[in-house]
Amino acid sequence: MNIVLPDKNLKTLPDGATAAHLAAAISPRLAKEALAAKVNNILADLGAPLHDNDSVEIITFDSVEGKSVFWHSSSHIMAQAVQAIFPSAKIAIGPAIDNGFYYDFDTDKPINPDDLPAIEAKMKEIVAKKTPIVRHAVSKADAEKYFTGRNEPYKLELLNDIQGEPTLYSQGEWQDLCRGPHVPDTGYIRAVKLLSIAGAYWRGSEKNKMLTRLYGISFPKQSQLDEYITMIEEAQKRDHRRLGKDLDLFSFHAEGAGFPFWHGRGMVLYNTIMDYSRAMHVAAGYQEVKTPMILNEELWHRSGHWDKYRENMYFTTIDEITHAVKPMNCPGGLLIYKNSAHSYREFPIKYCEFGLVHRHEKAGVLHGLFRVRQFTQDDAHIFCLPHQIEPQITEVIDSITAMYRTFGFSDFAMELSTRPEKFMGAPELWDRAETALKNVLDAKKCAYKINPGDGAFYGPKIDFHIKDCLSRSWQCGTVQLDFQMPERFELEYADADGTKKRPVMIHRALFGSMERFIGIMLEHYAGALPVWLAPVQAKVIPISDKSMAYAQQVYHACSAAGIRVELDDRSEKMGYKIRDAETKKIPYMAVVGEKEAEAKTVSVRRHKDGDQGARSLESFVSAIAAEAKKPS
RNA sequence: GCCGAUGUAGCUCAGCUGAUAGAGCAUCCGACUUGUAAUCGGAUGGUCGGGGGUUUGAGUCCCUCCAUCGGCUCCA
Numbered sequence: 001m002n003i004v005l006p007d008k009n010l011k012t013l014p015d016g017a018t019a020a021h022l023a024a025a026i027s028p029r030l031a032k033e034a035l036a037a038k039v040n041n042i043l044a045d046l047g048a049p050l051h052d053n054d055s056v057e058i059i060t061f062d063s064v065e066g067k068s069v070f071w072h073s074s075s076h077i078m079a080q081a082v083q084a085i086f087p088s089a090k091i092a093i094g095p096a097i098d099n100g101f102y103y104d105f106d107t108d109k110p111i112n113p114d115d116l117p118a119i120e121a122k123m124k125e126i127v128a129k130k131t132p133i134v135r136h137a138v139s140k141a142d143a144e145k146y147f148t149g150r151n152e153p154y155k156l157e158l159l160n161d162i163q164g165e166p167t168l169y170s171q172g173e174w175q176d177l178c179r180g181p182h183v184p185d186t187g188y189i190r191a192v193k194l195l196s197i198a199g200a201y202w203r204g205s206e207k208n209k210m211l212t213r214l215y216g217i218s219f220p221k222q223s224q225l226d227e228y229i230t231m232i233e234e235a236q237k238r239d240h241r242r243l244g245k246d247l248d249l250f251s252f253h254a255e256g257a258g259f260p261f262w263h264g265r266g267m268v269l270y271n272t273i274m275d276y277s278r279a280m281h282v283a284a285g286y287q288e289v290k291t292p293m294i295l296n297e298e299l300w301h302r303s304g305h306w307d308k309y310r311e312n313m314y315f316t317t318i319d320e321i322t323h324a325v326k327p328m329n330c331p332g333g334l335l336i337y338k339n340s341a342h343s344y345r346e347f348p349i350k351y352c353e354f355g356l357v358h359r360h361e362k363a364g365v366l367h368g369l370f371r372v373r374q375f376t377q378d379d380a381h382i383f384c385l386p387h388q389i390e391p392q393i394t395e396v397i398d399s400i401t402a403m404y405r406t407f408g409f410s411d412f413a414m415e416l417s418t419r420p421e422k423f424m425g426a427p428e429l430w431d432r433a434e435t436a437l438k439n440v441l442d443a444k445k446c447a448y449k450i451n452p453g454d455g456a457f458y459g460p461k462i463d464f465h466i467k468d469c470l471s472r473s474w475q476c477g478t479v480q481l482d483f484q485m486p487e488r489f490e491l492e493y494a495d496a497d498g499t500k501k502r503p504v505m506i507h508r509a510l511f512g513s514m515e516r517f518i519g520i521m522l523e524h525y526a527g528a529l530p531v532w533l534a535p536v537q538a539k540v541i542p543i544s545d546k547s548m549a550y551a552q553q554v555y556h557a558c559s560a561a562g563i564r565v566e567l568d569d570r571s572e573k574m575g576y577k578i579r580d581a582e583t584k585k586i587p588y589m590a591v592v593g594e595k596e597a598e599a600k601t602v603s604v605r606r607h608k609d610g611d612q613g614a615r616s617l618e619s620f621v622s623a624i625a626a627e628a629k630k631p632s
Numbered sequence: 633g634c635c636g637a638u639g640u641a642g643c644u645c646a647g648c649u650g651a652u653a654g655a656g657c658a659u660c661c662g663a664c665u666u667g668u669a670a671u672c673g674g675a676u677g678g679u680c681g682g683g684g685g686u687u688u689g690a691g692u693c694c695c696u697c698c699a700u701c702g703g704c705u706c707c708a
Contacts, residue, residue: 102703110635110636111636112636112637113636113637195702196636196637196702196703197635197636197637197702197703198635198636198702198703198704199634199635199636199703199704200634200635200703200704200705201634201635201704201705204704204705205705206633206634206704206705206706210634210635210704211635211704212635212636213635213703213704215702215703241701245643246643252699252700253699254681254682254698254699254700257698257699257700312706312707357708359707359708361706361707362633362634362705362706362707363633363698363699364633364634364635364703364704364705364706365633365705365706365707366699366700367701370708371707371708372708375708377708454707463708474708475707475708476708477708478708509708511708512708513708515708516708517708541668543665543666543667543668544665544666544667545665545666546665546666571664571665572666572670572671573664573665573666573670573671574666574667574668575666575667575668575669575670575671576669576670576671577668577669578668578669578670579668579669579670580669580670581669582669583669589668591667591668593666593667594667595667603667603668605668610668610669611667611668
């Protein structure tokens with residue numbers, strides 16, 4: 001029979017050959033690295049028989065699919081090991097994820113981190129046996145009998161939902177309900193490490209029982225595992241919570257969980273970003289506004305927040321009337337709009353606001369600057385005519401894209417979120433709004449993912465997501481189209497013919513949350529911020545007290561040029577001061593001694609890059625001042 | 633909110649099966665006056681997250697609350 005390879009070449013194999021035979025026929029190396037196959041674009045086991053004219057691609061660990069198969073098999077081995085050690089543990093589900101695998105268990109007593117080494121050791125035993133992993137097509141009745149006998153309620157529940165005949169995969173005595181494919185035998189999983197234990201709800205619903213989830217990672221080679229562990233350790237060093245502490249930017253205190261305290265250096269960074277954003281908005285024709293943080297209950301009923309968002313709001317009483325601390329800025333913007341009569345000639349009307357919002361996030365979800373209870377949105381509300389919707393959304397997407405590039409992000413994901421369960425307004429309006437957003441994305445040829453049901457309660461949205469140091473993805477920018485608020489607040493404008501009409505509202509934020517964006521940026525740069533953002537741009541380091549006078553001169557020259565500069569006048573060795581400045585990730589160090597004082601120069605040292613040699617004080621100052629200017 | 637873990641000096645951590653706490657760094661004082669990632673000596677610093685309990689005796693054991701970490705659920 002003939003097999004079509006990915007490069008369209010044909011390979012002739014004897015009848016009855018499998019994907020494993022094909023791999024062997026192509027090269028010994030591929031035979032060794034093969035994990036599974038893609039037959040006519042469907043993933044299959046290496047042992048799957050091939051047929052004449054099949055298109056076959058051999059899958060190795062190098063591909064995303066290969067990793068997924070490898071990790072899926074690893075999760076089965078982990079489950080077998082757990083049941084060997086905890087015979088009463090019930091197995092739930094165990095898939096591969098982006099970075100490794102997990103398996104959920106229901107256990108009598110909790111599995112502790114102390115138990116992980118024993119489970120790992122058991123896994124290694126199973127791996128050492130090189131037990132074949134075999135696919136079995138069985139009848140539903142047989143599968144049911146098997147899992148009933150094993151007393152596996154979760155598997156029975158899953159089985160119940162399967163259409164058609166189920167498949168089981170066995171490795172020796174142990175079997176699991178699984179679509180597959182899997183690696184040919186347990187011996188493939190040579191390097192494995194269990195990473196963490198966590199709770200996870202059965203089928204992802206908080207109404208269900210919480211199971212114990214074990215996370216792990218595995219590789220075909222030990223060296224790859226070592227590399228991965230080193231990579232994780234490096235990534236953890238750039239955790240923004242760590243950097244915030246080390247660089248003295250911000251802190252958190254038990255006195256107010258989820259409420260960040262910004263320190264002096266952190267505020268420099270914060271204000272630099274805010275100044276940049278403000279200038280950008282003014283240039284784009286926005287009017288900056290500021291609306292109150294506390295507004296009465298009635299307003300929140302009118303906006304719909306009371307019904308849809310109350311659990312996340314904070315309240316206070318003023319003169320016996322309940323007031324809410326704003327969780328969003330939109331109602332304030334709406335009141336400003338309503339404060340005067342509007343003409344169709346004015347549109348688009350664009351209000352922007354650095355809006356400080358408070359949201360009661362559940363205790364367990366707080367996470368550094370990424371998830372807080374108080375944050376500032378670079379919010380804006382655009383009121384426009386229906387035909388301006390698409391151009392306005394296009395403009396917003398362009399400015400988000402451009403701004404992220406300015407801050408060094410080229411890798412971000414876009415997601416379109418559609419009507420949620422808790423929604424306001426007519427479904428037809430929602431359809432219109434969703435279509436408008438989709439049209440813009442399609443016209444701009446943006447790659448995006450659709451999140452059904454993830455929209456805001458008043459409208460669908462396009463979100464921008466950036467990944468943190470451990471590749472967890474966080475939403476930053478957002479564009480939301482809203483036909484509801486104008487309706488609820490009875491917004492009007494006079495059209496050309498003098499009739500009153502209703503404008504459309506667009507909510508948008510570019511950073512999303514200043515706090516979250518700063519956190520992401522710190523991780524992105526591992527704390528070594530570009531000069532224009534660095535809280536301290538240059539440190540003057542005198543070699544000894546003898547050159548202190550000249551060091552002060554250098555300091556004042558920098559300071560006068562607007563450079564954020566500090567002088568290290570401590571009675572310490574130069575090496576000590578350099579080390580200190582390096583650990584603080586200060587981009588420039590100006591080392592000055594008697595030689596420099598004599599020649600009116602500075603010895604320039606760049607963070608990480610080391611000694612750059614001497615240059616004149618004047619050119620040093622102008623070079624940094626130029627680099628420190630914010631990008632246009 | 634849920635599951636699990638953790639909480640000892642400003643920071644990073646040690647403190648075995650219970651006998652009222654230690655190190656390094658930081659800080660302060662003194663000496664050194666130095667050429668590209670840590671000079672030397674000395675000193676200060678902790679009701680061991682809060683509260684309750686068991687015990688002759690608790691950093692250590694138990695309960696509870698708070699915070700943090702990893703996830704789940706939820707979200708910018």
